[in-house]
Amino acid sequence: MAGMVDVAKRAGVSIATVSRVLNKSENVNEGTRLKILKAIKELKYRPSRVAKRLRSKDLPSYLLGVLIPDIQNPFYVDVLRGIEDIAYRNNYAIIMCNYGQDDKKEIMYLDILQAEAIDGLIAAPVNENDQRLKNLIHTGMPVVCVDRGLSGIDVDIVSVNNEEGAYNAVAYLIKSGYKRIAHISGLMSIPTSVMREKGYRRALEDKGIYQKDLVRYGNSFYDSGVKLCGELLDLPSPPDAIFAGNNLLTLGALETIHKRKKQIPNDIAIIGFDDMFWSSSLNPPLTAVRQPAYEIGKRAGELLIQRINDPRRPCIRMSMNTELMIRNSC
Amino acid sequence: MAGMVDVAKRAGVSIATVSRVLNKSENVNEGTRLKILKAIKELKYRPSRVAKRLRSKDLPSYLLGVLIPDIQNPFYVDVLRGIEDIAYRNNYAIIMCNYGQDDKKEIMYLDILQAEAIDGLIAAPVNENDQRLKNLIHTGMPVVCVDRGLSGIDVDIVSVNNEEGAYNAVAYLIKSGYKRIAHISGLMSIPTSVMREKGYRRALEDKGIYQKDLVRYGNSFYDSGVKLCGELLDLPSPPDAIFAGNNLLTLGALETIHKRKKQIPNDIAIIGFDDMFWSSSLNPPLTAVRQPAYEIGKRAGELLIQRINDPRRPCIRMSMNTELMIRNSC
């Protein structure tokens, strides 16, 4: 790879001048600029971001970290798309860290991100007390949280009104005449899970029909949905509707329902938290609480870039609304 | 951020010695090593990968690029997961480049990857003649292609036997008694699309029942599936089965089928290329050609790391088999 010296030599100037045209400084004679540009072309020269970054720590690295728990979850891929769009528009590249709730992995990734001197990080912490993330923030690293916050620390957050979304979903179920409404919940150590369960419970309690044996707790993955839905269906008097805590759980529950040849919504109704772009491809099309995942990613990206440019801007907590996508599963 | 000098100062040694313990060199007195380790702890020192990389170009950067066309396609997220797993095990982080068939984006990403001095790249080129990618390879950058190759250039490839997978799927449809088997194809500029269409056609021609008005071409996205499936259903004598060219097309087709209240498989059967972990959640559960996407990613990751460590190893073309996942949609 040709370096700046090669270009300078070829153009018959000093490296400083080369640097100047590269950085679009005004004070360069048009003739020399052209010569240099020509040399750059001929040598296929590309400036090394590594050297640049080393030299000036105040200059951006144009590298962003994204720390997400599960890239297999369509919600996160939409968030990621939103982030990526904004990143691209601002010339940032993304280091993707899919840490799958694995501590060692998170440690390694956080380490790398720091060592790479990224400009900022977007993170979806699985738990509010993630000390490593907090440390990173104390370090001065620009961070914005997505989906969930971090307790006891001021940080930009873009999330969704989980409780209200859940409440509305369950209220809709009630209004539609369902009486025994079950809930398949994700891990209760995850803030969103507890908010959703809270909304679910409040809707039911408002009508005085909450029954705690109708809620099942698992992790946040597909298998959990399969299994917990099975348990619910096996009950002496099974539920007539299910509110699933996230899209993986919904999908898992659907597998079980279809396997047992239950008709939706006649035998069992279902409503999911998290919409997917192919929810209409399900049979029947799924009624779901839509989180504006792509938008969340976009906003988070914007917030992060703002913060990078102005580290002292006060923290913003952004809460977006969910939307009940009414289709035919209940 | 504390630097090596700070550590050296604190431990009362020179930076050279600090570097030695960091790089696990043998020749360090146990006492000094301990002192240094202690200083590192106390100062929370983290070596800068940037400086390291700048210094020695022969040392790995532990950064891999992944260039994929569409992260919204579940196939690619599985590939990505496979890559990520291998990367993680080998201490590599990933710069994710989702270029969505956008030329400008590809240019920018390729630029960044080079400028970041990544160790290697895994790419799924949308077309076989991607000159930029070829140039990158000529540059000496370790690259492995996934899903599709690059014409006229020797490069590691891990792909799938698309033609055979398609053939088997259609043969299965024929064996099941379907007579008018349609095909919704992705962009014909993408090599995989042409291979799949070829398999489809061959299976039909083998039985002498190929009808070219039953194949519809679009791009490779959801909307295309929705639309083309609609066209097919509108035919004076519509097909009795559909073979969809990828999972987005399948999902799109399903939306249309459900919207029109057609029963699967009685009114119309469907078989998709690409399985998804939630194919069983569909109603009826979808019969699909499974590509071992995660495995593909893994193998690609392994191949890349091999190549990084031994740039002169001869190129390997790996073709993996598809598997027909028979469920209830046909």
Next chain:
DNA sequence: CTGAAAGCGCTAACAG
């Protein structure tokens, strides 16, 4: 076993 010193490729004063 340890230290001094020379860069890696680039930016940013500082001179001219």
Next chain:
DNA sequence: CTGTTAGCGCTTTCAG
């Protein structure tokens, strides 16, 4: 308008 030069944080001879 342009060149000289001092580092950024680290690895790596080369001497001790």
